[in-house]
Amino acid sequence: MTAIRGNRRSTLAVLALAVPGLLVGLTTESSQAATSAAARSWSSTPDGFASTGGGTTGGAGGTTVTVTAYSDLIKYATAGAAYVIRVNGTITVPNYGYEIPVTSNKTLVGVGTSGRIKNGGFFLGSGVRNVIIRNLTIGDTAVASDDPDDKQFDYDGIQMDTADHVWIDHNTFTNINDGYIDSRKDTSYVTVSWNQLGNHNKTFGIGWTTNVSARMTIHHNWFHDNTQRNPSADNLAYAHLYNNYLQNISSYGNYSRGATKMVLENSYFDHVNNPYYPDTNAQLKQSGSIVVNSSGKKQTSGSAFNPHDFYSYTLDAAADVPNLVRTYSGPQADIGL
Template sequence: MDEICLIKFVLFALLISTFSLSFVDARFTSSSIRSGPTRRNLGNPSCGTGNSIDDCWRCDSNWHKNRKRLADCAIGFGRNATGGRDGQFYVVTDPTDDDAVNPKSGTLRHAVIQTEPLWIIFKNDMVITLTQELIMNSHKTIDGRGANIHISNGACFTIQYITNIIIHGIHIHGCKPTGNAMVRSSPSHYGLRGIADGDGISIFGSSHIWIDHNSISNCADGLIDAVIESTAITISNNHFTKHDVVMLLGHSDSYVKDKVMQVTVAYNHFGEGLVQRMPWIRHGTLHVVNNDYTHWEKYAIGGSEGPTIYSQGNRYLASTNYPYAKEVTMRMTSKENWKNWNWRSEGDLFLNGAFFTTSGSGAGSSYTKAYNLAAKPSSLVANMTAGAGALRCRPGQQC
């Protein structure tokens, strides 16, 4: 009897062990495709992930002594954005924004309107509530590393008819419409501004722009909009959440000059509470590479007026909460009109019924060469985007 009991006990123990291992494996597999903070906190590797931007600088524990190295790490269409690399450092010490015409020295507004190149950093953690649009001048880097910087609950960034801008490491949220006010755009000029839409970052008639490692959410209009012949733009490593119309590229269906627009969207995490436009593009050319899409309520990527879209090595996870939103793509015209539009998918991973409707006959290999960026396998997307958003960087440690 004792031997029989012992055998039963051993068999029962083996059964429990096997069940436990299966449960752990299943839990790990599901967590690898979840959206939100749980998925993003799994290890959060900093470098060596295949993310070519992060691998360029995040392995360096002395990043704070080599801040300008960041400018050598851009990829894609915005790869030549140097920002304020060739200028002096400007340290923001004052979070106030009391006067949009005569900003105080030491404020962010005073820094961005200067004519010379500047690499702008922050003395300590700050919450900055802008009274009016932050109208930037050319050749500026806003570098939030080493501090917890929030632009919130007021106006936000305007990049208008300028060049060479880098915005890195900022929390941007709660942006509101402002305007009908005087605003300074340089030391020698200020003027009356109309009503701004309340975008997180508005890019207007500008070029060589790189938007990297920001956390952007919940603005009155778009999180990032680029219009009026803006081009040579890279939007990378950002964490987008809690918004309807996320990103618009192109002014209007009738503004055909936006055919010059070239935008790279890479290594971003499109996360919780997003609805559509990730992005939407009119007329121009879009390379969407190695992003993690873990939430959309209507569609992820859309366009009108014959844009070229190359989706490469992304992970698209359709939500179980929106069973009629499985399609990644959306076009605002008849199939007869869009069947020749060049929309390609190469190496993408589609989960939970997600699918991408292709069109046209463009060759993927020629795209990769022209776009100067080859995708990594979609199986690496979780690691490559684990650090998307504003980073918690501290001097003397890897970010």
């Protein structure tokens, strides 16, 4: 599934074909040049915490199917066997707000930019593991006129309750009633990367547990024109946030709650109220981020942890983040083909 954008004769493109994922980890000095030349390559397997503890491969090794109808999507998403499910076109969920239950060992991926889940979302329940949700537009469940504070209807884009090994990548969440993403009840080994989450109230909540065991990586996401939970991270053992772009946030940005240990690196905050801060008992270690046109809390506390102890990664320069994330977040034409 790896694909290269741009001039395939360039040196960088040739290298990327030989080494999938190489361009995701370019040095600060070369990142801007690479963006205009060979751009980005997209691996079919995740980085971050979803790559640890045995890794996350979704439906790899199972049957690949292409679906255009809701009945087929339900059939394969809930099946006991492994499937790579290619969503080609818009699939409308007939029961408004219904979260399709996804079972273990599944990849759900949009075909290019065509894949859309309309009037519904996905649910990963207790014991569900090894799931990839990728390259889709998810939403159209808002009932704002009846539920202005998102308290009456629990229609989420993706809700996870005690799931593990999940990769949420290159999706656009739009016009959803409650949470775009709710990661709940000790869901762990999760990577959330290159998504667009904008024009919303309760964007991305993590927690709903007194345990402190979850591990999550959140990188290269575009949070824009939101109110709260960007994300709110409660009682995570390890929360690693880097190269995210937060723009026009009215309540708070990155919030480390409970006993969370959060590491925040090379993100970009523009017009954000309370860009980042921890609770009294939480930790937040920050380095390399840029904050402009913003006010309120920019607080750190404690040493948190060292993400390099768990996996390898290379940061993009914070100054490059707005352009990179605006350009390459959300569904991509060369994924899912």
